[in-house]
Amino acid sequence: GAGVSQSPRYKVAKRGQDVALRCDPISGHVSLFWYQQALGQGPEFLTYFQNEAQLDKSGLPSDRFFAERPEGSVSTLKIQRTQQEDSAVYLCASSSRSDRQETQYFGPGTRLLVL
Amino acid sequence: AQSVTQLGSHVSVSEGALVLLRCNYSSSVPPYLFWYVQYPNQGLQLLLKYTSAATLVKGINGFEAEFKKSETSFHLTKPSAHMSDAAEYFCAAGNTGGFKTIFGAGTRLFVKA
Numbered sequence: 001g002a003g004v005s006q007s008p009r010y011k012v013a014k015r016g017q018d019v020a021l022r023c024d025p026i027s028g029h030v031s032l033f034w035y036q037q038a039l040g041q042g043p044e045f046l047t048y049f050q051n052e053a054q055l056d057k058s059g060l061p062s063d064r065f066f067a068e069r070p071e072g073s074v075s076t077l078k079i080q081r082t083q084q085e086d087s088a089v090y091l092c093a094s095s096s097r098s099d100r101q102e103t104q105y106f107g108p109g110t111r112l113l114v115l
Numbered sequence: 116a117q118s119v120t121q122l123g124s125h126v127s128v129s130e131g132a133l134v135l136l137r138c139n140y141s142s143s144v145p146p147y148l149f150w151y152v153q154y155p156n157q158g159l160q161l162l163l164k165y166t167s168a169a170t171l172v173k174g175i176n177g178f179e180a181e182f183k184k185s186e187t188s189f190h191l192t193k194p195s196a197h198m199s200d201a202a203e204y205f206c207a208a209g210n211t212g213g214f215k216t217i218f219g220a221g222t223r224l225f226v227k228a
Contacts, residue, residue: 004158033216042119042205042218043159056214091158100209101147101166104216106158 002026004107006092012113013082021077021110025094032075033104034067035091043091049075050098082114117142119208121219129227134178134193136222138206141187146208148189149216150180153203162204165189176200201226 005024013019025032031050035043036059045059051072060067064083069075079086089111093104122137140146147166151159163174170182180191189206206219 031214033214035218040124040220042207042220044218045215048214059215093159100214101164103161103164104159106151106160108156108158 004092004094004105006090006107006110008110009108010111010113012115014115015082015084017082017114018078018080019082019112021079021090021112023075023077023092023094023107025073025075025092026096026105027073029094029096029105031095031098031102031104032069033093033095034075034077035093036061037089037091037109039088046077046090079112082112084114087112087114117146117208117215117217119206119217119219121204121206121222123222124220125223125225127225127227128196130198131195134191134196134200134224136191136204136206136224138180138189138191138219139187140189140206140208142208148180148182149207149209150174150178150189150191151205151207151218153205153221155202159205162191196224196226198226198228200224 007022034046037043047067048056049069064080066078089109091109093106095102118141120139149164150162153159163172165182173179209216
C-alpha cells in the first residue's frame, strides 16, 4: 500500500550537469504526471503518460527536458545541461485510471538546486 | 487558455473561526475542479473534487466547496479552523479537452491560537 515515491529527495547540480529524477507510482496506476513547482508557486504541468505512452508533453519547457516510462510503471525525468532557472521542486503524481477527473496521488517531490 | 486564480496568497484566521479560501477559474466549459493541501516537505493531498455530480462538495477534514457557474468560483470553506489546518492550499482545474491540470498559485493558511 505504498504511495508515490520519488528519488532523490534533494539534488544539487552544477550548471551544465545532467540530472535524472525517478518516480515510482502506485502499483497498477495507469496515469502518471510530472509537474514543476517553483518557489512560492503552484505546480505547473510538464508531461503526462498513459501506461508507457507519453500522450502530452506540451508543458516541457525546452528540449533539455525529457521524460520516459518504458514499461508503464517507473518514470524518469531527465534534464540535460541544467540551468539555474531549472531549480524547483519536481512533483510526480499517479492515478488509477485515465479519466481526467480521477484523483491524482502525489509524491513528496525532488527538490533540485542548480548552482 | 484556462487559468485558475486564488485570491490572497496568505490568509490568517483564529482557531475556531471560519476558513474561506477563494478560487476562480476561467473556462468556457465547466472544468473538473480540485482542492489540494500541501504540508511542508510533503506532496499534495486531495481535499475534494467537483465533477458535476453536485455543486456542493464535501471533502476530508471538514472542508467543503461550492461550485458556482455564474461566478466561475469554487471557494473552499471550513466552519471552524484547527491549528492542524495550517498549510498551503491549491485550487486546480482539469478540462475535458486534455490531460493538463492547471493549478492556482496557492494560498497559505495561518491559524492563530
